[in-house]
Amino acid sequence: MMSPLQVIFILVSAITLGAALMVVTTRNMVRAALWLVLALFGVAILFVLLEAGFFAVAQVIIYIGAIAILMIFAIMLTRRIAQDPGPQINSTWPLAAVIALAIFGLIVLFIQGWDKTMSTPPALPDGFAPLSDLGVALVSANQYLIPFEVASILLLAALIGAIIIAWDRK
Amino acid sequence: MADPVTFIAQWLRDYLTNLGLASEWISVIMAALGVVVLASAVLLVDIFLVWVERKVVARFQDRLGPNRLGPFGLFQPIADVIKLLIKEDITPQGADKFVYNLAPILALATVIMLWAVIPISATVAGSTINVGALYIVAVGAIGTLSIIMAGWASHNKYALLGAFRMVAQMISYEVPMVIAILIPVILAKSMTLTDIVESQSVWYIVLAPIAAIVFLIGAQAELGRAPFDLSEAESEIVAGFHIEYTGMKFGLFYAGELLHAMTFGGLFATFFLGGWRGWGAETYPILGIGYFFIKAMFMYWVIMWIKYSFPRVRIDQMLNFCWKFLTPLILTVLSITAIMDKLLTGVPYWIYVLAMLLMNLVVLYFVYRTVGSYARKERQKVADPAKVRVNFPVKASTTPTQVS
Amino acid sequence: MIPLSWYLIFAAALFSIGLFGVLSRKNAVAILMGVELMLNAVNVNLIAFWRYLSFETMAGQVFAVIVFAVAASEVAVGLALVISVYRRRQSIVADDINLLKY
Numbered sequence: 309m310m311s312p313l314q315v316i317f318i319l320v321s322a323i324t325l326g327a328a329l330m331v332v333t334t335r336n337m338v339r340a341a342l343w344l345v346l347a348l349f350g351v352a353i354l355f356v357l358l359e360a361g362f363f364a365v366a367q368v369i370i371y372i373g374a375i376a377i378l379m380i381f382a383i384m385l386t387r388r389i390a391q392d393p394g395p396q397i398n399s400t401w402p403l404a405a406v407i408a409l410a411i412f413g414l415i416v417l418f419i420q421g422w423d424k425t426m427s428t429p430p431a432l433p434d435g436f437a438p439l440s441d442l443g444v445a446l447v448s449a450n451q452y453l454i455p456f457e458v459a460s461i462l463l464l465a466a467l468i469g470a471i472i473i474a475w476d477r478k
Numbered sequence: 479m480a481d482p483v484t485f486i487a488q489w490l491r492d493y494l495t496n497l498g499l500a501s502e503w504i505s506v507i508m509a510a511l512g513v514v515v516l517a518s519a520v521l522l523v524d525i526f527l528v529w530v531e532r533k534v535v536a537r538f539q540d541r542l543g544p545n546r547l548g549p550f551g552l553f554q555p556i557a558d559v560i561k562l563l564i565k566e567d568i569t570p571q572g573a574d575k576f577v578y579n580l581a582p583i584l585a586l587a588t589v590i591m592l593w594a595v596i597p598i599s600a601t602v603a604g605s606t607i608n609v610g611a612l613y614i615v616a617v618g619a620i621g622t623l624s625i626i627m628a629g630w631a632s633h634n635k636y637a638l639l640g641a642f643r644m645v646a647q648m649i650s651y652e653v654p655m656v657i658a659i660l661i662p663v664i665l666a667k668s669m670t671l672t673d674i675v676e677s678q679s680v681w682y683i684v685l686a687p688i689a690a691i692v693f694l695i696g697a698q699a700e701l702g703r704a705p706f707d708l709s710e711a712e713s714e715i716v717a718g719f720h721i722e723y724t725g726m727k728f729g730l731f732y733a734g735e736l737l738h739a740m741t742f743g744g745l746f747a748t749f750f751l752g753g754w755r756g757w758g759a760e761t762y763p764i765l766g767i768g769y770f771f772i773k774a775m776f777m778y779w780v781i782m783w784i785k786y787s788f789p790r791v792r793i794d795q796m797l798n799f800c801w802k803f804l805t806p807l808i809l810t811v812l813s814i815t816a817i818m819d820k821l822l823t824g825v826p827y828w829i830y831v832l833a834m835l836l837m838n839l840v841v842l843y844f845v846y847r848t849v850g851s852y853a854r855k856e857r858q859k860v861a862d863p864a865k866v867r868v869n870f871p872v873k874a875s876t877t878p879t880q881v882s
Numbered sequence: 883m884i885p886l887s888w889y890l891i892f893a894a895a896l897f898s899i900g901l902f903g904v905l906s907r908k909n910a911v912a913i914l915m916g917v918e919l920m921l922n923a924v925n926v927n928l929i930a931f932w933r934y935l936s937f938e939t940m941a942g943q944v945f946a947v948i949v950f951a952v953a954a955s956e957v958a959v960g961l962a963l964v965i966s967v968y969r970r971r972q973s974i975v976a977d978d979i980n981l982l983k984y
Binding site: 311313314317321324325328329331332337340341344347348351354355357358359360362363366367370371374375378379381382383385386397398400401403404405407408409411412415416419428429430432436438441442445446451452455456459460462463465466467469470471473474476 | 883884885886887888889890891892894895896897898899900901902903905906907908909911912914915916918919922925926929930932933934937940943944946947948950951952953954955956957958959961962963964965966968969974977
């Protein structure tokens with residue numbers, strides 16, 4: 309008999325993959341964005357299963373609260389395309405499918421040949437606080453301070469760049 | 479019998495164990511039962527809120543409000559529900575049926591999801607996840623999504639305009655509100671809501687009054703209530719994103735809005751008014767439930783008070799107020815709070831409280847000065863409008879009028 | 883409990899679906915969606931490796947945080963570009979945008 313966690317994992321991953329397939333095949337762009345939201349939400353649930361609650365919540369805030377809504381806005385602002393009745397997939401899609409399947413097959417092959425994969429996760433010790441550890445790691449000079457600062461500069465640059473690019477100069 | 483809730487839970491757990499279930503399946507069943515009980519309780523409160531809202535509105539507008547059905551009109555919400563249920567259910571032509579029907583469900587469900595992390599008493603809290611404060615923000619994001627879904631799926635331009643306005647407003651006001659939540663998190667040194675409540679031996683409204691005010695304004699805007707009800711400005715876009723919804727689907731939006739207001743009251747109580755804390759609430763957790771709901775209801779009343787007292791603002795005023803005033807203000811307060819918290823480690827708690835209060839008052843004084851001079855300038859502008867040059871040729875035959 | 887390989891296979895499938903979307907969709911916004919799926923697959927892998935192989939070190943989580951930041955900035959700039967292109971060309975079909983200078 310399967311444990312409840314395994315049942316949840318299989319359900320969630322099946323829904324997520326199905327939603328992801330709909331994202332890349334639906335003709336209606338707004339619907340594709342809504343399927344994307346479902347797929348991202350499924351990934352958030354997987355983060356919960358991995359005992360990374362912070363990332364589940366951050367996933368919902370950043371991806372659903374910001375990225376997906378931004379995409380829906382962009383789709384509606386480019387409305388003529390969103391209602392395009394023609395096929396939304398270009399003519400070389402069989403080649404794309406072959407490449408995607410080949411990569412999937414290769415990765416699965418590698419995972420099968422790797423000996424560390426079938427382990428159950430090690431138990432977290434009592435009083436283990438990944439959240440504060442993560443916070444400390446991000447601002448400690450001997451750990452990840454520089455990547456963190458680079459990421460913040462990247463965000464600032466993206467902010468300014470997006471404003472300048474989308475600015476209507478008329 | 480100090481704590482009936484724990485007692486019942488323990489009894490159920492023992493009963494299920496005696497049935498011979500595996501322990502992990504018992505936790506699944508207990509969790510599912512907890513969700514069902516909490517959600518139903520919240521929804522029952524929600525039905526009651528319809529009466530509260532109508533009665534309070536009536537008092538603000540010098541009316542009596544519902545008073546026919548039952549004592550004090552208490553059964554009025556039941557009649558409302560029956561009326562909504564037997565109304566014709568219209569799906570507009572060209573609507574995306576699935577999304578159209580999903581949106582109201584999502585709108586109400588996200589509000590109920592907020593209750594998962596709010597500690598109602600010392601022993602009753604849906605979940606004590608270590609990112610509770612962030613969870614609230616995340617659930618709010620899903621609520622935003624439900625509005626854009628409703629607006630788009632209705633296939634109506636007023637609905638879409640209303641949804642755009644509402645989403646722009648919610649995304650903007652989320653920023654100061656989230657930063658305002660971070661200040662209690664800094665003070666309590668934890669994002670778990672139960673820890674935040676337990677650390678409030680002095681209510682955080684004393685330590686962080688500015689954060690409390692900003693949170694209240696942000697909540698008002700998140701709710702889309704006056705003075706921020708541009709999304710349903712009747713004279714401009716009829717009813718906003720739910721213009722096409724009829725019957726119980728509209729009812730779900732309405733119930734969601736009422737419950738959302740009450741939930742924000744509860745969140746305000748949790749973050750700034752000490753949640754379930756009160757006299758004897760530690761020894762008798764059942765008292766805590768009462769204290770919590772009294773505080774939450776009081777804040778709900780304050781939200782209604784603001785709603786029925788202020789006129790609507792314009793959209794540019796709304797966005798300017800958020801981005802040019804609230805966000806810089808709360809960012810300043812956040813950084814000062816963090817620095818002061820670091821500087822004041824090791825001092826007695828009453829000095830800590832006094833210093834925080836003093837800092838807030840100083841900031842408030844400067845805000846008062848700045849806003850005052852800004853208001854003077856704006857009044858000046860209205861009182862003495864700049865001369866406008868008119869560029870069309872004025873015919874010589876017409877009597878020359880003063881062009882200003 | 884859930885074996886690590888389940889997460890890895892799930893992430894591989896999600897990555898491949900995203901890749902298919904990037905390679906086959908016409909609409910530029912849809913291509914961005916495919917990229918988001920791929921980044922998410924990477925994040926699942928990072929967090930799964932953190933949890934199963936090295937939960938004492940924070941490297942996996944820090945990497946995931948940076949992937950979040952990159953995804954957010956990528957979408958912001960990407961969508962700004964899409965809107966800018968749409969304003970000039972009235973089209974966001976990726977095949978039509980084949981001139982570097984207009």
